[in-house]
Structure formats: structure tokens, C-alpha cells
Amino acid sequence: MTNIVTHSTEYSISDLCKEFEVTPRTARYYEDIGLLSPSRRGQTRVYSAADRTRLRLILRGKRLGLSLEDSRQIIDMYEPGKSNTEQLNSLIEAINQQREKLHQKLDDIKNLLEDLKKAETDCFQSLTNISRNIS
Amino acid sequence: MTNIVTHSTEYSISDLCKEFEVTPRTARYYEDIGLLSPSRRGQTRVYSAADRTRLRLILRGKRLGLSLEDSRQIIDMYEPGKSNTEQLNSLIEAINQQREKLHQKLDDIKNLLEDLKKAETDCFQSLTNISRNIS
DNA sequence: CCTAACGTTGACGTTAACGTAATATAGACC
């Protein structure tokens, strides 16, 4: 915004929303469910660079078809917080579970890309045939 | 099922559902919206190998976070049907759009895997520190 | 013939992830 005290590491809600092409409703919703926790200047939300990063991670998760809860779990992995041995071990397990899902997705994507390649080849073949009036 | 005339390329609804771990409700829903079209023996649904393949593709799409409509579009790519030049060109465009999305997903997954790797390393580090009573 | 397992068709319910509309406030500009 046109604000004198914008610390350049602070973002208004519309700043963030324009950058990531989401609506304010979405940002507020993520706050409602505890995925974002911007500070306030009066009533107005002020987003930090960390908030921005979290939003970026959430949206990356969305592109991958993760639920917001999955994204929450993954994001929490970046900030282990107060962690004893037990928590760390379950965190490692969670990491490996997510990793496994991701490898499955990698396989799926590779297969799908192969399928698309084949479909495209077939298309070109059909176009060639049409232009030759063969079929 | 235990049927004498099971052609081995035919599946009952529960066959398919057990194999892919979905409920009959799901299979019927996919039929409702035209994603599956099993034949019938009387009232009972009989799924062919082609139906099975379609279901497999749908579920692969789901794992990737595609909507059923996206999956429908992709699956339709495998059966170009009656296609003139115009349709083929728009199909090729659709293929490239999907391809682009998939490459985006590949990037996202690779980044996320990197993040997980880092998170895991941090975990191990913390565990080491704990066992040494450093922190 | 009875029952159990499997199948069918409605039809209403549910959840996630927001959309949308109404209303109110606070600062910027003329």
C-alpha cells in the first residue's frame, strides 16, 4: 500500500492476494483455520515474509492436490518447535509417509505424461491423414 | 464373483471396488456423471476391461489432485472419436495445457521432496543432539 | 422355504474450501 512505514517485509492482504492470485476471503479463511497468523495494525492484518512463505507453501500444496490439513502437517515440519525424542520420531515417520505419497505422484505424473505424448502423436497422425485425404 | 460365465474380462462392481479400494457408491457415482458406462446383465452392472482401465485412470487422476472433470477430459483424449481438423487442434491444445500443469506439478514435487529431505536432516540432527544431551 | 450375500434405485446428509452479500470502520484525497 501507499504507506510510509511499509517495512518492505510487510504486506497488506491485497498485496499478498494479488501476488498469489487468491482472494482476501481465502487468506482470511486460512487464518480462521490457523494456517496463517498475520499480526495486526489496529484491526488490519499485516503479513510478514514468514506469512508470505507459508501462503506460498499452502498454494504449492494445493497445486499438488494436497488438502489444507496435509499442507498444515508439512508446514509444521519446517518448525519442529519444542521437540522431544518421541515427537521427533513421529515427525520423521510423517515425513516418510508424505515422501512416499510424493513418489507415487511422481510415478503417476510420468505415466500420465507418457499417455499425453502418445495421444498427441495420434493426433498429429490423424491430422496428417486428413490433409492427405486418406481417412 | 463365483459365476460360471465370468469371461475373466468381466468384473462385478465389488470385484472392481475391492481391487481399487473404492466403494460401490463411488463406482455408481462415476457412472451417474458419465465417467463409466458398464454394460448390464439384467439390472446388474458388468464392467469390462475397458471400464476397469477407465476407473484406473480416474483414480490416478485423483491421486494427482485432478478434478473428475479434468480426468474426464484426459480420458477422452484416449478416444479421439469422430474428429475433424478443428477438433484435433483443440485437442492438441488441451493436451499441451495439461502437460504444462503436470510439469508445474513435477517442479512442485521436486521442491517439496527437497524440503522434506532438509526437514528430515534437521530431525536427525536434533535427535543426535538430544542423545548427546547438548540441547 | 429361509436366510445371507450381493445387487439395485432413490434420496437426503456431509465435508472441505471457499463465494457472496450486508454492514461497519478507518484513512486518504479534494
Added chain:
DNA sequence: GGTCTATATTACGTTAACGTCAACGTTAGG
């Protein structure tokens, strides 16, 4: 002071993708 413009809160609405439940038909086994 009046008027935008951005922001806030509240609350009901919406869509996709099924879940769930009721009520019913049918086929195989004991």
C-alpha cells in the same frame, strides 16, 4: 465535510465428491 478505497466482521450459500440409509429384488446354499 464528503467521498472514495481498502479493510474488517458476520453469516448464509455453494460445489464437488461422495457417505449413508431405506427399501427392495435375486440368486446360491443349507
